[in-house]
Amino acid sequence: MFTFLQLLVSGLAIGSVYALVALGFVVVYRASQVFNFAHGELLTFGAFIMVTFTGLGLWWPLALVASMVATGLVSVLMERVFLRPMVGRPVFVTIILTIFLGLILRIAIMATWGTDVRGMPTPWDTSAALRLGEASILYNSVAAIVASGVVLALFFAMIKYTRLGIAMRATASDQEVALALGIPVGKIFGVTWFSAGAMAALGGIFLGMFPRQVEPTLGYIALRAFPAVIVGGLESPGGAVIAGLLLGVLEVLSQAYINPHLGAFGHNFHAVFPYVVMIVFLIVRPHGMFGQKDVERV
Template sequence: MAGISTGSIYALVALGLVLIYRSTRILNFAHGDIATAGTFFAFALLELGVHFGLAMVAALLFGALLAIAFYVCVLIPAQRREATQLGQIILTLGLGLILQGLISYFGGTEPQSFPFPLSDTKVYQFRGVVISQLSLGMIGVGMVVSLLLYLLVQKTRFGLAMRATSENLPAAQTLGLPTRRILALSWGLAAFLGVLAGLFLAPSLFMDPFFMLEPFLKGFAAAILGGLNSLPGAIVGGLLLGITESLTGGYISLAFKNSFAFLVIIVVLIIRPEGLLGTEFKERV
């Protein structure tokens, strides 16, 4: 159960990375830092006495708008100047470093405790299974958000436009789809998921400008494990990574926890280089 709860958060991070990669073929290395900025924004609002619900909504919107602004103001001009894919990835790395500096300046570098309505110490027991209130919340939000994202992508006109844009951008532009707007909203949705993951991770970790670094790396690994072009793969990869980590820490050694999880990923990728649910990317030259 601990692995499922942690894996649910890894899945949220991985879903955001996959959303961006599917649509633009860009790996967003600022994803974790945007999530950190949104979480610190919520913390600042809580310090001012804002209700937690309003602070959470404001933080999610802040993260989404930050990502949209980066795409519109930085990436689109870079693409118009025919920036390479690697160059655009470096721009996301630059954004991450800028955000780290700003968070350190305004939020401080000292670890801080994040107030959250769900407790990490209050636990429930059911037939020998012990799970905390916060872990239940993580599992619940992971399931609900995954379901809502599936419905958005598969059952709405916007989701159809997203899939068309990610499948064939020139064809989508030819058909008159507002691809720039669709891609901008995809970046915003990805940041929304990242900030949501940060808000649920902050209570169990001490907040500092780098507290989302390890969850970002785990989410990145989960996305690769499941397949960088597969949204269901991101969910499966996140859950598998979380469960593998917890079982390794419980039955083998805490010191070997991270190593064994990544060893599993290496083995899977040797067998299936495109990931568990990913499809091979083919491009006609």
């Protein structure tokens, strides 16, 4: 029988991944007004490249950093080669293009690594757990929470306290004004996409440590993180993180406490529960918990 503490930690671990993925969606949208539907495939690429690096004997922490960097560079390449020439085009054009890029990247992943399920190597036994009273907490869950917390803290510290972060905030507020002030908007786009890709890779790596393992369809988890973007607020990085953590916890708790009471209808109800929350927010508060209403003066 799972204890509440065990469920809470498991929910926070999944929520940490949702937070990383949702934050990637939000920062890219704020900077370049592009909703990147290829984000899930970047997550998958990061997981597979991690398997490759560790298979080559690279020290695990170094392989982790190298995988994040490699995925970030692929993300930058996508933006620079395919999406930047689309500046000024209608929104649906970039949406279709990112969907197409996601399909191409998924095919490239399957062509390179095949369709077999891979195990994610870890420095510890994948079944190793901490004992806290009656609770048994997997090392994988603790590692996901700690690593995600460190990366998120570093990202927000960069945004708040560095010149690069100020430039990123200025670009997100108004690209034309930022350009007029001498801010290299193109480079800021590159940094933003790199950050989003690196965070997606980290999320994919820790997802691979859970029973999902690493497979070409791992990127669909990005769609599971999508409600966090809406609930937190499409233009609120902090809101995306908080919503991702909350939805991860709610998903695990609903699996434990709601699914058993719904009979046949409850099979995998927890998988759609975040979408139920999203729909409620779209009805009651469509701009999300921390989003702002668009005000137009005529």
